[in-house]
Structures are given as structure tokens and as C-alpha cells.
Amino acid sequence: MNGEKLRMIIQCSIFAAITGIFAQIEIPLPLVPISGQTLAVGLTATILGSRYGAFAMVGYAALGAVGVPVFAGFSGGAQVLVGPTGGYIFGFIAAAFLTGWILEKTKFNLTMAMIANTVGMIVILILGTIQLKYVAELSWAQAMAAGVYPFIVVGLIKAFLASWIGITVRNRLVQAKLIDRSPKAAA
Template identity: 65%
Template sequence: MEQQRKRLRFMLNCALFAALTAILAQIEIPLPLIPISGQTLAVGITATILGSKQGALAMICYAVIGGTGVPVFAGFSGGAHVLVGPSGGYIFGFIATAYVTGFILEKTSFRFQNALLANIIGMFITLAFGTTQLKIILDLSWNAALVAGVYPFIIVGLMKAALASWIGIAVRKRLVHANLILETKQEVV
């Protein structure tokens, strides 16, 4: 019975944070090729709260839901064409970002400083995935891909990393206290 409750909680957390990502994706600032959106903020919050496995699974759910055509991506878009299009690499990067960010926190501790470092590393992972696909799909030079897919996002990305860290740690503490997510050994100390 306890195992079923843990599994249900795991699935609900993944679904909830995939939904959070879909909601924050609709907050966007349009740019010529790739808009600035709340998606990356949601990825950071998700990884900071849920950790590596659940965070990555939530992002897989998000990508699958959007890939099937449900309009959960930025600008209420959806469909496989988005995943294989110029901005699709960012969405695939969310999975790796959530895993690595959560993994860093699990191996260190769920504290703001560690969350900030993990979220900054995660930001660059997302940018690397996104820029690589942007370069390939649009047949850009690396310089053009960096100009379109990285440079406009660094300052905003650092701000979102700080915000995701602060929100994520604060919410995680409350969820652990409410017994809605399991605490790690580092949080017990």
C-alpha cells in the first residue's frame, strides 16, 4: 500500500510540474527566432523541488504532451513539428537540464547557493541543446547560432536561475515539511 502511495505521489508530482511548465511557457517576450519564455524558469523550479529523476520525468511528460499536439509550448504551440523545428532543441534540453540540476542538488544539498550553481549550469545545458538544433535546422554558422540562440538569453537566464533557486528551495522546504516529497540525507543534517 505504501509503495502504491509513493508511486501515485511520484506520478502526480510529474504531472503537476509538467502543467506548471505549460503555464509558464505562455509568459513570453517575442524575439526574432526564439522567444524568451517562462519555460526555463519552470524547468529550474521543477528540478530544484523534485530532484533529478522526477524533474527529468516531468520534462519528458511536458515534451511528450506538447509533441502530440497539445498546445503547451511557448505561444500556445504544440506538435512534433515544434520538437524537430528550430526551437525544439531547447525543449529536449529541458530534460537534461532538469536531470543535471536535480542531480547536483541531490549530491550536494538543497540550499540556495547550490541551487543557484545547479540552475546556472542547467541554463547553459538548455542553451547548448537549443543552439545546436537551431544551427542544424536553420543551417547557421556557429557564430550566427550563438547570436540568435545564446547571447540574448544569458542575462535573463541568470535572473531566472536565481529566481528558480529561491522559489524552488522555499517551496521544497514546505513540501518536505508537509510530507508531500521525500527529504534527502543532506536535508536531514
């Protein structure tokens, strides 16, 4: 294994761990808590790009699936992934990839990061709400009320924070030569 691949594995692992830590910052709601996970997903994708951002989220989901308590409320286990909120976790993988992909295809700047992170937030809400509706046996109106509406404003705030912090950190990591300017070159 070359040094670059090892560095990216370590970075993906660090961001999976950060996501697990941010998951514990939560505001409980009846079915789906507001947590710091989506902020961590946005940061991960903005800093690492599509491929490694998605790998980090796969690692996060895998850690939780085997029982490590990295999901919101210090929960873990495969039952969380197949439960009412599991769709949001699967959404993290898709959102990290799509957010990073948009940035790779455009430009790593604050404006594009805000657009990409907003799209990522929408992907998480869509996938999460679909699973919530079917697993919890809710109507679409109930699923939207429990799984989308409470998260729109806070989601936009987190998208902005992920964009602002993510671009700042990414630029510093590029300057320090800890990540490539173009994540496509590392693929």
C-alpha cells in the first residue's frame, strides 16, 4: 500500500469517527432526533470529495452496523439501519458522494459548497423519510411532519456551517499537502 492510499484511509477513518462524535450532539424529537451527523457528513464531503467522503460514511455505517455505539444516542447495531431512522444513515453515504461530486465537477468554494451541501441535505431527507414512512407505517403527511419539516431550517444552517468550515479546512489541508487539490487525482 502506498503512502497516499494509507493517508486517505486514515483520513476516512478520522471523518467516520468525527461523524460518530457529532452524532451524540442531539436534540431529541419524537421519531427522528436533530443531530450533528449531517453537519459531519457535509464537512466530510466538502473536505474529502466524493469518493473518500462516501468511503468515510460507509465506514461510519459499518461501525454502527456491527454494534459500535456511533449512531445518535450512543446507539449501534444492524437494527438501527433497518429501523425507522436507518434511511438517513444510508442517505449519508449518497449525500457525501453527491456533495463531493458536485464540488469536484464545479469548484471548491463557499458558494458551490453551499449548493452541494444543500443538495446533500435534501438527499438525506428524501432517503430518510422514505424508510421512516414504510418502517414506521406512517402516511406521507406524517412522515414529512416527523422526518422533513423539523429539519429544513437547521439543515440549511448545518449546510452553511459545513460549507464554510469545510472549505476553510480543505484549503488549509491542501496548502499543507495533506490532501490533493483535486480529489480525482487521488482516485
